[in-house]
Amino acid sequence: MSEKYDAIVIGGGLGGLSAAATLAKNGQKVLLLEKHYRPGGYAGSFVRGRFEFEIALHQISGLNLEAKRGSLYRSLENLGITKRVDFIRLPTVYRSVFPDIDITLPAGRENAEGVLVDIFPHDSEGIKRFLDRVDATNQALSTLQRGAASEKEKKEIKENFFAYKDATLAEVLNKDVKDPKARAVIAQIFAYFGLPPSKVSYLIYALGWGDYLRYGGAQIRGTSQVLCNAFVDIVREMDSDVRFNCGVKKILTEGGRVTGVVTDADEKINSDYIISNVNPITTCAELIGVDKCPSSIFQTMNTKELAVGSICVYMGLDIPQEELGIDDFEIFINSGYDFESLWEKIRTGIEPEDFGLAIYNAAYPDASPPGTTIAVLTTTSYAEPWYKVPPSKYVETKNRVADIMLTKAEKFAPGIREHIEVVEVSTPLTNMRYTGNPGGSIYGWPYAPKESIMYRLPQEGPFKGLYFAGAWTQIGGGFQPCIMSGMMAAQKVIAGIMKK
Ligand SMILES: Cc1cc2nc3c(=O)[nH]c(=O)nc-3n(C[C@H](O)[C@H](O)[C@H](O)COP(=O)(O)OP(=O)(O)OC[C@H]3O[C@@H](n4cnc5c(N)ncnc54)[C@H](O)[C@@H]3O)c2cc1C
Structure with missing residues (x-):
């Protein structure tokens, strides 16, 4: 029988890595089990010939490298990641090439607005209105995260954030911007989100695109494998454990709570807390078992489509x-x-x-x-x-x-x-x-309004002590959301341990 851990994290994708590092940094003895030989899941790199390829990362949001630092940067700084990883600010959001327009959108609200208004002067009022709206939505989220202090702030959060919870990008953008070509340039990174303007959540789009536009997205020198390895180093330096080539085949439960895991090598490891970075479909159906999980969790998941x-x-x-x-x-x-x-x-x-x-x-x-x-x-x-x-x-x-x-x-x-x-x-x-993600989905469930933000699958699993982290759960898919999701799951576990 192995030693008992305060928490076990299954899967070393971004959600699992940040969960394990947060737990270890907060003095918990944690074990991360990853079935692959390297950490990262979609994040990270692979080598062919003399080239090391970034698997996934095009732009990471939430860092705000030029100004006062974004929420993700500050969270990574607390873990000691920013000393180990060289984030590089991207000066442009993207270049968009259409049959008759070739436009490069620079980072920085004023720069981007200038370029858009220059090309679409007839829609300048609408473009400015939309950019203001996106800014206000981002501002409302920041206020929400730090906790609204005044009635005025609460009103702003209601009007600029919650009012859009069911809105698609097209519903909001099309009211402000009339020229279909200007709309297309603005909606260009629907390609990142995997849903067209009529289906993608306005809130998700505004938070992602708005962040890239205002602050500039970022790349990582040496690929995102450097980030993933840094999480692992932090876990190990805090005297916790990470094992690769070590998949989990069972999550053990007793009396309505989790009690441990069984690895592919048939080793049983005990813990009262498990964070699963494995998609919740596999976690519930295979690792726990269809017969053991309440049917309500499958009913919720069966009604959902998969992201792209x-x-x-x-x-x-x-x-x-x-x-x-x-x-x-x-x-x-x-x-x-x-x-x-x-x-x-x-x-x-x-x-x-x-x-x-x-x-x-x-x-x-x-x-x-x-x-x-x-x-x-x-x-x-x-x-x-x-x-x-x-x-x-x-x-x-x-x-x-x-x-x-x-x-x-x-x-x-x-x-x-x-x-x-x-x-x-x-x-x-x-x-x-x-x-192991069903459909090879890169964001878990799609970024439609009804699957996003507050509608996203909760982190609490169907058994006490079980939490989900990663793209399929709160906050959603993508680098920033998955890293934050792991940190949030870890905080829930820590709160549970403290209560005991
Ligand atoms: C081509 C591509 C481009 C992308 N570009 C961007 C981008 O520019 N910006 C952005 O923000 N996002 C981007 N994304 C999305 C982002 O990479 C993902 O949303 C995010 O990395 C998912 O992280 P996750 O925590 O959900 O874990 P996942 O990456 O899904 O990893 C899950 C981990 O669990 C492990 N695992 C599974 N089953 C078991 C088991 N039984 N036992 C142990 N371990 C197990 C797997 O091996 C894997 O390591 C991109 C994705 C792709 C594929």
């Missing part, structure tokens, strides 16, 4: 970035302005339409060895169409899909194909294989 997955074409190029002739980090290449019909095609098809091109050396030049460049093509994709591909045709199909994306990218970056030294392609099925 991704297709990535990771390329190591044998030429320096300057020779590629592209200065921007994140470029969205669009065939048109109608994101609604584009999303319908994404839902049902495999063949990618539009995509993003990220040049990591534009974020920091040493992203790859001297004289080389890392370029990644990314698009969203659902697993269902991929399930229909017979296994014998899978590799051929994903290579064909990569070829389609590359052919489109060549129009924008002529000659890119000739300079590919190594290439790797991932699909929603790759996501599933490496993280």
Whole structure:
């Protein structure tokens, strides 16, 4: 029988890592069990040839590196992460290329407003109104997080935050901005969120896009693996434990509360508190067991759709970035302005339409060895169409899909194909294989209003002592939300331990 831990964290994705580090930093003896050989889940890196590729991160929000530091930065600072990780502020939000408009949106409210108003002068009032609204929503969230002090602040939170809890981006944006092209430029990172403007939550969009726009998103020097490794180092330095290649196959329960886990190697480890960073579907159905969990949890989860997955074409190029002739980090290449019909095609098809091109050396030049460049093509994709591909045709199909994306990218970056030294392609099925997430979903449940913020699955699991952390639960998917989610779950566990 192993020693008893104050808490066990299952899964070393961002939610699990931040939960374990928060627990350890607060004096709890914690054990993190990760089935893969490295920490991170979707976050992190992989190596092919002489290139180390970032798996996921395009932009992390919540850091506010230029000014007084954002809430995520301050939380990471408390854990000792910011001393170990070099966050790099991105000067532009994105470059958006349409058939007849090519616009680069700089970070900083005034700069971004200037560019938008310059291109769409006829819609300048509406654009300013929308940007003010987004600012007010972000401000309301900050006030909410620190606790509203006055009646005036409470009113502002009600009007600028809670009033939008059921609103989609299109419902809000379309009232302010009239030109469909201006709307498309503003809604461009619907591609990040995986739902079109008519379906994505306004609050989620305003918080993500608003943060990138106002403060600039960030990259991590050396890939997000550096961040994940830093969490692990902190856990270990605090005399707690992390085990890799150590999956969990059972969560043990007794009398309505969790009592421990059984690993894939059949080791039983006891603890009264478990934070599961494994998606809640697998946690409840497989790790605990359908017969043991209350049926209400499955009823809640069965009614939900899954968020989108991704297709990535990771390329190591044998030429320096300057020779590629592209200065921007994140470029969205669009065939048109109608994101609604584009999303319908994404839902049902495999063949990618539009995509993003990220040049990591534009974020920091040493992203790859001297004289080389890392370029990644990314698009969203659902697993269902991929399930229909017979296994014998899978590799051929994903290579064909990569070829389609590359052919489109060549129009924008002529000659890119000739300079590919190594290439790797991932699909929603790759996501599933490496993280176990159903459908290869990158955000858990979709970012629709009814699945977001206060509607998101609560962190408290169906047994006492069980908490969820990560994309599927509060606050939601993405780097900032998942890290915060782990910290929040850890605080709940600490509160429970203190009460005893
Ligand atoms: C291509 C791509 C691009 C993205 N770009 C961005 C971006 O630019 N900005 C942003 O904010 N977000 C981005 N995201 C989303 C973000 O990466 C995810 O939402 C986030 O990393 C999910 O973290 P998580 O805590 O839910 O854990 P996950 O990443 O889902 O990890 C779960 C972990 O649990 C482990 N596990 C599973 N089962 C078991 C078990 N039985 N026992 C032990 N361990 C187990 C898995 O191995 C895995 O390590 C992107 C994602 C992808 C795929």
